[in-house]
Amino acid sequence: MSDTTPAASAPSIEGTLLERMGIELVEVSARRAVATMPVEGNTQPYGLLHGGASAVLAETLGSYAATVHAGPGRAAVGIELNATHHRSTRSGVVTGTAEAVHLGSSLASYQVVVEDADGRRLCTARLTCMLIDAR
Template identity: 35%
Template structure:
């Protein structure tokens, strides 16, 4: 990483303005050499009609943290990142609090990346297990 942890998190959170990430209150909160962690509050904005966390909101959190992680570790002057596929296995219901998603590299190729994304609750219990594949494509000159 060429920037400090604080600079990376500030940059990631600043580009979320007027996006789905802002709508869902997704915030990047920690970064390391091969991972990125985001959090999202669980409230009525992300509930299903019966009051539990919507799987689509969980998938949006997972894709957001994985895509941001891919951006952090590539040259964004030359490449842009797009998601190719996401899978989500929802294992535990959540009705309130905060959930955390940690994206860790499984494969860190020049063109494709694969992430293991574990979504946990405030007690570090697994809520969803996700995998995301992304692709880095050259920007038009």
């Protein structure tokens, strides 16, 4: 993968949690990744967007970006994720944007902001990935 990878050239999500949650990659590069996710099907029993769904979106985005940063023959594995949920939503589509905080040779960290369709911040997350040799 190059430093800027079109989302279309990312690995297939068929049969993965990303497919089940309806996550659609829009942009993936080492410094930034963007994806959307529907609220429908990703709610908790009270009808609100599940906090775990926001966390899955955040880890997905940071991991994809970190994998691009890691380069050929290497992979990224999440080692720490935290998320602060500021508000929620009951419908529509949310957008997650990961921005690099640190791009090292063994670790990469990202801040991920999840927003609703009106641009209101729902969640702020931070993900740190360890960069390892792929098998």
